[in-house]
Amino acid sequence: xxxxxxxxxxxxxxxxxxxxxxxxxxxxxxxxxxxxxxxxxxxxxxxxxxxxxxxxxxxxxxxxxxxxxxxxxxxxxxxxxxxxxxxxxxxxxxxxxxxxxxxxxxxxxxxxxxxxxxxxxxxxxxxxxxxxxxxxxxxxxxxxxxxxxxxxxxxxxxxxxxxxxxxxxxxxxxxxxxxxxxxxxxxxxxxxxxxxxxxxxxxxxxxxxxxxxxxxxxxxxxxxxxxxxxxxxxxxxxxxxxxxxxxxxxxxxxxxxxxxxxxxxxxxxxxxxxxxxxxxxxxxxxxxxxxxxxxxxxxxxxxxxxxxxxxxxxxxxxxxxxxxxxxxxxxxxxxxxxxxxxxxxxxxxxxxxxxxxxxxxxxxxxxxxxxxxxxxxxxxxxxxxx
Amino acid sequence: xxxxxxxxxxxxxxxxxxxxxxxxxxxxxxxxxxxxxxxxxxxxxxxxxxxxxxxxxxxxxxxxxxxxxxxxxxxxxxxxxxxxxxxxxxxxxxxxxxxxxxxxxxxxxxxxxxxxxxxxxxxxxxxxxxxxxxxxxxxxxxxxxxxxxxxxxxxxxxxxxxxxxxxxxxxxxxxxxxxxxxxxxxxxxxxxxxxxxxxxxxxxxxxxxxxxxxxxxxxxxxxxxxxxxxxxxxxxxxxxxxxxxxxxxxxxxxxxxxxxxxxxxxxxxxxxxxxxxxxxxxxxxxxxxxxxxxxxxxxxxxxxxxxxxxxxxxxxxxxxxxxxxxxxxxxxxxxxxxxxxxx
Numbered sequence: 001x002x003x004x005x006x007x008x009x010x011x012x013x014x015x016x017x018x019x020x021x022x023x024x025x026x027x028x029x030x031x032x033x034x035x036x037x038x039x040x041x042x043x044x045x046x047x048x049x050x051x052x053x054x055x056x057x058x059x060x061x062x063x064x065x066x067x068x069x070x071x072x073x074x075x076x077x078x079x080x081x082x083x084x085x086x087x088x089x090x091x092x093x094x095x096x097x098x099x100x101x102x103x104x105x106x107x108x109x110x111x112x113x114x115x116x117x118x119x120x121x122x123x124x125x126x127x128x129x130x131x132x133x134x135x136x137x138x139x140x141x142x143x144x145x146x147x148x149x150x151x152x153x154x155x156x157x158x159x160x161x162x163x164x165x166x167x168x169x170x171x172x173x174x175x176x177x178x179x180x181x182x183x184x185x186x187x188x189x190x191x192x193x194x195x196x197x198x199x200x201x202x203x204x205x206x207x208x209x210x211x212x213x214x215x216x217x218x219x220x221x222x223x224x225x226x227x228x229x230x231x232x233x234x235x236x237x238x239x240x241x242x243x244x245x246x247x248x249x250x251x252x253x254x255x256x257x258x259x260x261x262x263x264x265x266x267x268x269x270x271x272x273x274x275x276x277x278x279x280x281x282x283x284x285x286x287x288x289x290x291x292x293x294x295x296x297x298x299x300x301x302x303x304x305x306x307x308x309x310x311x312x313x314x315x316x317x318x319x320x321x322x323x324x325x326x327x328x329x330x331x332x333x334x335x336x337x338x339x340x341x342x343x344x345x346x347x348x349x350x351x352x353x354x355x356x357x358x359x360x361x362x363x364x365x366x367x368x369x370x371x372x373x374x375x376x377x378x379x380x381x382x383x384x385x386x
Numbered sequence: 387x388x389x390x391x392x393x394x395x396x397x398x399x400x401x402x403x404x405x406x407x408x409x410x411x412x413x414x415x416x417x418x419x420x421x422x423x424x425x426x427x428x429x430x431x432x433x434x435x436x437x438x439x440x441x442x443x444x445x446x447x448x449x450x451x452x453x454x455x456x457x458x459x460x461x462x463x464x465x466x467x468x469x470x471x472x473x474x475x476x477x478x479x480x481x482x483x484x485x486x487x488x489x490x491x492x493x494x495x496x497x498x499x500x501x502x503x504x505x506x507x508x509x510x511x512x513x514x515x516x517x518x519x520x521x522x523x524x525x526x527x528x529x530x531x532x533x534x535x536x537x538x539x540x541x542x543x544x545x546x547x548x549x550x551x552x553x554x555x556x557x558x559x560x561x562x563x564x565x566x567x568x569x570x571x572x573x574x575x576x577x578x579x580x581x582x583x584x585x586x587x588x589x590x591x592x593x594x595x596x597x598x599x600x601x602x603x604x605x606x607x608x609x610x611x612x613x614x615x616x617x618x619x620x621x622x623x624x625x626x627x628x629x630x631x632x633x634x635x636x637x638x639x640x641x642x643x644x645x646x647x648x649x650x651x652x653x654x655x656x657x658x659x660x661x662x663x664x665x666x667x668x669x670x671x672x673x674x675x676x677x678x679x680x681x682x683x684x685x686x687x688x689x690x691x692x693x694x695x696x697x698x699x700x701x702x703x704x705x706x707x708x709x710x711x712x713x714x715x716x717x718x719x720x721x722x723x724x725x726x727x728x729x
Contacts, residue, residue: 133504144472145504149496155465156472156497163473166451173469185489189462196457351507352542354565357595357642 024233031226031238035270038245039307047245049313055092055244056308057322059301062088062112064326065121066275068333069111069128073279077337079130082109086274089244089300090206092116097251098174105144105157105175109206113176114143121329122336131341151181154190154203161199161258172258174202174251180211182225191266195232200258202251203266206241208273213286229266241269242300245307272298345371401584406554407577410440410516412585413558414478418448421476424562426453427463428480428516437482438518438577460490464515468497471511478562484519484531491536498567499542513567514558519547520613520663522575522710524703530574531700532664537569538640538673545640546594547571549615551581553638556591564594573613595642599651603633606657606723609648609674611637614661614711621716630720640670648674649681656687657723661711666694688724 003009038044066085072078084091087109095116098104106113111124119141126135127146134145144160147153157175164171181187182205194201205225209216222228229236235257239250247269254265272295276283296302308314349356349364356364418424426444428436432455435442444453456463460481467477481487487494494515502510521530537545544566548554554572561568592598600615601622608618615636622632635651637644652658658678660671671692678690693711701709 132506133500134506134508137508138472138505139509145501145509149492152465152492152496155462155493156469158462159466159469159471159477160473161469162466163470163475167473186461186465186492189457189459190465192457192459193462193466347506351503351505353502353544353642354510358645359643 026230029230029233029235031224031229031236031268035238035240036246036250037240037243038249039243039303043249044245044307047249049311051248052245052304052308053313053318055089055096055248056301056304056314057325058092058096058116059088059244059304060319060322061326061329062092062116063301064323064330065112065115065333068330069125070275070279072125072334072337075338078125078128080278080280081128082278083273083275084109084112086295086299087206087208087241087271088112089247089304090204090241090269090271093244093247093251094174094176094204097248097255098172101142101169101171102255103142103144103157103160103171103173105153105173106146107150107153107176107178107181108146108148109178110176111146114141114146117141117143119143121333125337126341129337129341131343151177151184151186151190153177154181154186155193157201157203158190158194158197158199158264161194161201162197165198165200165261170259172200172202172255174204174255176204176206178211179205179207179209179216179219179225180214181205182228183211183219191229191232191234191264194264195234198261198263200261201264202254202258203264204251205266205268206271207268208241208271210273210277210287212277212281213283215286224268226266226268232266234264234266237265237267239267239269241271242295242298242303244300244304271300401582401587403580404551404583404585405578405580406548406551406572407438407440409551409555409583409585410558410572410577411442411444413555413562414441414444415447416585417478417559417562418444418452421562423474423476424452424478425470425475426478426480427456427467428454429456429458429463429482431455431480436480438574440516440572440577441480460487461493464490464493464498464513467513468493468501468511471513472509476512476514476562478514478516481515481517483525483529484517484533485528487515487517487533490515494537494543495540499540502566503542510565511567512562512565514561514564514570515567516558516570516572518574518577519571520573520575521700521706522613522663524706525574526703527700530703530706532662532695534569534571534640534662535664535669537571538670542567543641544568544594545571546638547573547612547640548638549573549576549610549612549636551579551583552589553591553636555583555585555588557594557638559588560591560594568594571612575613576616579616595639595644597635597637597639597644597647599633599647600636601632601634603631604655605630605632606659606720607633607635607648607651607655608659608661608716608720609635609637609651609678610661611640611670613663617711617713618661618716621713621720624713625717625720628717628721632720643674643677645677645681648678652678652682652690653685656685657720658682658686658690659693659716659719659723660690661693661716661719663695663710665697666692667697669694688722691719691722693719 091112123135157173161173226236432445675690
């Protein structure tokens, strides 16, 4: 008997596989076709002018902070500085949209976001100065340690937000990552976990065009990074990362959505890294000046000042005042960073385990002896050599 | 056969044969019952109760939020556990098999092991990572690795492994209670080993980091842990016929390493063999032999020898008996401990 001769064969109609049903409707998750903008559009009418002025003052401060930190590398006061110059709108907005009880998960390029959230800039910079890995208590500030291994902080944000939700706490986690970081496995796993758990997380991708030297075209074939959200069943939002008002609005909406218990959002901000990857990098090897020039005309400070001055909300005097305030911040930072940090070599052994192991006690004693000998040499050796 | 045991409040209770798997499950249950911040998460740990059934019944008793079936992604599981611990929970992660834990290594090496240190003590991570490890169960490729050397070589982690039913319970309770991250290595082939054990009156377990002498002897010391302990105990019994009275030290924890117990034993016996399944080259035995040599050189009658797995990828199950250190190899090593120099 052939298959055609089986009973019921004549009535057979193809059906979907038995267990199949669509899990999520993709249409509402899709990002806008173009990066969302507010400045210079009708949408700006809905923005509180006070917020625009606040954003402006913070952008000026942020720009000056980046310049000062870069200068500190040249003076040998910072080991390295990955600048967020050109990306200040993203850094500032990420900090401003969060409540005090919320958590920020910054990457190594996001010290400005941490500072804008209220962290002491010297504490934010210890990692890059090289005297301590994390210069602050993450729980006190609700700022996770600056994360260097790419995208690995994203699952932490998910776990923390999930734990807060289980406890019934109204806490949102905002996790920052770059365009390069979206290629990492942890990016995928974090977004998937967050969507499945409906965790109150905002994933904030700053697409600044480059992963050190590698341009986005070599990083992904996705329609946009925001489109990746759809694959996880969460909304993707695409925003002009140099439009501070737009970034603030889109992030605020994503935070509010998370707070309502509706789950995570992926936000891609299209921006540009105006400086090289760090002071140790040479950007002329992989990009042309004309590209940088085009972005200078789309600078976040410029866009906001054009809006504010055009509407008479800000004048030259106001800009000068904002710059003076930023200058005072920079001078204070410079002075404090010019002092040598206090180093505590014996602390190397203090926080490896809750209680030192026998092996560490032995090694600590050996280092102690070395330090004592050094000190002894410094005090008496010079005399003996005379 | 049953023996009597006494509970903490003085009641007499019957110790019945229990498996290591049951003792581990009981440890998880008791930890969760005592401390509401203890959360279990992993692949298949909820409805199924884990592929080895260690978490059986936990989701039913404590709910899906306390014992959670996660998406299948080890880095995501451990990374989420980091975030949960940052918020004050005490996650217990199950890695399904030794070799399936490798995707989580970046989270483990860069965050779990370092977080206390990189935050100056402000944010320790009390995470327990349970890893079924080792061979001898006929597992096909990628199911039988002895991965302890990787964990041992990572400062900031504790590495604990039980070899008895009683220790399985006690050490897991201690690991979950620890404020440091603990890699808790469960010897798969001992999951179904049995001993008289009363869950109502579990024996007190010493803090993590203490080795124990399982058999006293004067001729030589066998130093071992986890799945190789029964092998060494059997070898020690067989050695009696050869005229050797072997001491057997069960390390119980590779990190912290109990130099004191090991050193005291080897100074007494003057001879030592380290036994483990993990490949010998770059394995725990090299570190242990070096530590013994540094501390016991003038007491040693012979070089410290190692009986370890070969330096090969774990073999297919039909060949694994050739790879695993067995009684004969242990006795052969003991025979090579330069006894003729005595006479």
